[in-house]
Amino acid sequence: MEVQNSPGEDGVCSSESNLGGTDVWSCKESATALADHLVVMVHGILGSVTDWKFAAEQFVRMLPDKVIVHCSERNASMLTLDGVDVMGERLAEEVIEVIKQKPEVRKISFVAHSVGGLVARYAIGRLYRPPKSDNEEDSSTETCEEDSRGTIHGLEAMNFITVATPHLGSRGNKQVPFLFGVTAFEKAATCVIHWIFKRTGRHLFLTDDDEGNPPLLRRMIEDCGELHFMSALHTFKRRVVYSNVGYDHIVGWRTSSIRRNSELPKWEDVVNEKYPHIVFEEHCKACDAEQCEPSAMEDDGLSKLEEELLMGLSCVSWEKVDVSFHASRQRFAAHSVIQVKDYMAHGEGADVIQHMIDHFLT
DSSP, X not given: OOEEOOOOTTSEEEEEOTTSSEEEEESOHHHHTTXXXXXXXXXXXXXXXXXXXXXXXXHHHHSTTTEEEEEOOTTOGGGGGSOHHHHHHHHHHHHHHHHHHOXXXXXXXXXXXXXXXXXXXXXXXXXXXXXXXXXXXXOOHHHHHHHHTOEETTBEEEEEEEESOOTTOSOSTTSSGGGTTOHHHHHHHHHHHHHHHHXXXXXXXXXXXXXXXXXXXXXXXXXXXXXXXXXXXXXSSEEEEEEESSSOSXXXXXXXXXXXXXXXXXXXXXXXXXXXXXXXXXXXXXXXXXXXXXXXTOOOSOOHHHHHHHHHHTTSOEEEEEEOOTTSTTGGGHHHHTTTSSHHHHGGGHHHHHHHHHTOOO
């Protein structure tokens, strides 16, 4: 059974489905008829479908004839403790069901917060469809380029965006800022995190060894059997990481921006009325393994495993957007403000969402 909300004055409609999650689209039939781009929004640990409510509505207001937004709920609340792989499989199943219900969609993007970014990376590995074989009937350049990229369950992959996601895990020095960078605290957290965050905690702290395999995040920097993790990432036209430079007590700047310590930029307050909290942007090209190797004399505080994660993820290009709420009254909630989890409490992050929309490939 589907419960549909009455149209609001802002022209945004939404509905909750028994499949789980909430769909958001334009109430204008003329706009909806043209929208063919599915945007899947994924919440973080202990989150819910409402976490992306503000962003979803803003996307539809600004791009009414382009996008249909689906806010995932298959992994809500305590289900986020079941592990990145289990959540990724659930998300993949949910996306397949949504696509079946929306035959008009031709493109797909993901916008994910915190651990939801890792879940989305796992899910696209499951959803990836390899490129078609050489097309003998039509050898046009345009067709060949499209076929060479592969798809996400048959849809053209557009934007893969993560917000405050611990791509390098949470085990390293200062990767979880509320531990204050104290080595003893960080080592203790590694030993007890599974008591609090269960299997997901093991994945985040890189302590899982299911059936003698390397940690899951390590496996996710390669294609692994039927799970095409890196091929899936590569097939997106854009990959973007939004990161808090400070005051995010859950996810550190280095892990969310996929950088070494020496690569963290020196930022200054930038007078930008439209995006007052965006303090640095860079486009990082893909590099091969040799280019990604750190200098032998360089000590960046990364473990060998973290370095492998960074090098693996650097094999594709990334747009990196650094965000600071240091002058904000809401700065101590930066992990939620960057997402605008609740507009009344975290509204100062609205410019980050606007930046996301303004640079979104449709």
